[in-house]
Amino acid sequence: MTSATSPNPAPVFDIRALTYVTHVDDNLCCPICQSPLVEPFTTSCRHTFCSECITNALKASKTCPVDRTPLDTKNINMAPVVLANLVNDLTVLCPNHRDGLGCTATLPRGNVEGHLKEDCLYVTVACPGCEEKIMRKDLQDDVCVHVEEECSYCSGMHRKLDMKEHETVCPGLTTPCKFCGNECPRPQIPNHEAICDEAIVSCDAASVGCPWHGLRKESTDHSTSCPLMHIRPLLEENNSRLANLEHENKLLRRRLELSLVARAQTDIAESMDDQTIRVLTEQEHIRSDLERLYVSMQEMDIKQNMLSMHMSDNMRTKEEVAMIGAAVNNLRTQLHGLQLLMFRRQGLDQNGSGGARPTGASSQAGDNSVLGHARRMSDMPSGDRVKL
């Protein structure tokens, strides 16, 4: 030991704040402080406490804290050595341990004091040169670590204490790039790695499933040949198109339903001409909407085929295709529903204009004039229409 470290006072630490590495049996714990016994003492009623704990307790009350037997200081004695050894051999962490940092020593509790006094690197000691407090790990022989000295690589001035840390960022020191091996000033390393040709990068289409990894210098080559790079815009466009179609479909259906209800509620005295024209116009609307849907669906079918061809070897995209396929089928079902609706409407119109109603209009059967239609429409009980 150097002359500089010997005047350090005996280290103080809270023995009851120690962290035990293994579970400690409750029987080894003091009933008062509830920590593993420290200097165990036993009473005449055969209860055991830390010497400090029982002494303090007797100052407050002259009875045993466990069974209230009258007690005095002369009724307590050191516990058997075997018990003292047992608790002193319990393994603890060094009091200077910190989560992830600090001293990593684990040791028998009885050795903690000696460890702190002689060995622990995370104890503050006096600097041999200037008496300032430093960690033992920063001690360097018998010299003061607080004097600045010149860095031999960049000739900047740094304290001896900080030199190791400085060297990790010293601009005068170079480090080989871990990718290309070229020497690089240490502070520049992150910038260099961001453009280094030999660095490992992933494909720009990684977000849509390209598994390619490789050197940055080869990534351009890959991009031009990467099938996913090519279809990425298509894939994304398809997705948004699908969403649009679904939305449109929903709107159409609502419009259809609304118009049916509205029609049922229309004043039934309205002239047949107006009514017919409105129905025909609406039908025309719906038909053209349906045609657009058909066209979109065919486009999607073609794209789906293209995609399947492109990516028959790519599981992820296969799933994507399956999803699109399912969406298309869904659309198809919806379309089918729309068609059904349309057929039913056409049926209604024929009923309205074809006059195949058995009741209420028999006297005018065969009358194909517009007025006749109007009358028959008005004869229809409105409840019948609402059922549509």
Place this chain on the structure above:
Amino acid sequence: MANLPKRIIKETQRLTEEPVPGINAVPHEDNLRYFDVSIHGPSQSPYEGGIFRLELFLPEDYPMCPPKIRFLTKIYHPNIDRLGRICLDVLKSNWSPALQIRTILLSIQALLGAPNPDDPLANDVAQKWKEDEKTAIETARQWTRTHAMS
């Protein structure tokens, strides 16, 4: 709270990890020696169904001296006075440093189940309890409904 004794830390941990049924004790975040306590009235007692709030404070020399405890919820009980102070030997002369928060709270819960009018703190209540126990118990029940069930 760097100087909070290990014993208090341990007791607090155990109170939350292995809670006593019907008893709840949570330390204040800004003062780890001050606990909000609630005790469920024991079944078969006039306090059944009630939840009683208490405050508990661990003085500087705890466990050499007992914790300070007081009912915050109004309660009709011969051993608890109007200010919520509790007449319980283990909280006074019979305190022992080997007792703990959990054992003390259990004693208080037991006191609710077994009122002791011969060692009263609330003299008027104790008097009623001795003269007409039936009425006293009914009053205790009523107070429980009014003050401890909301």
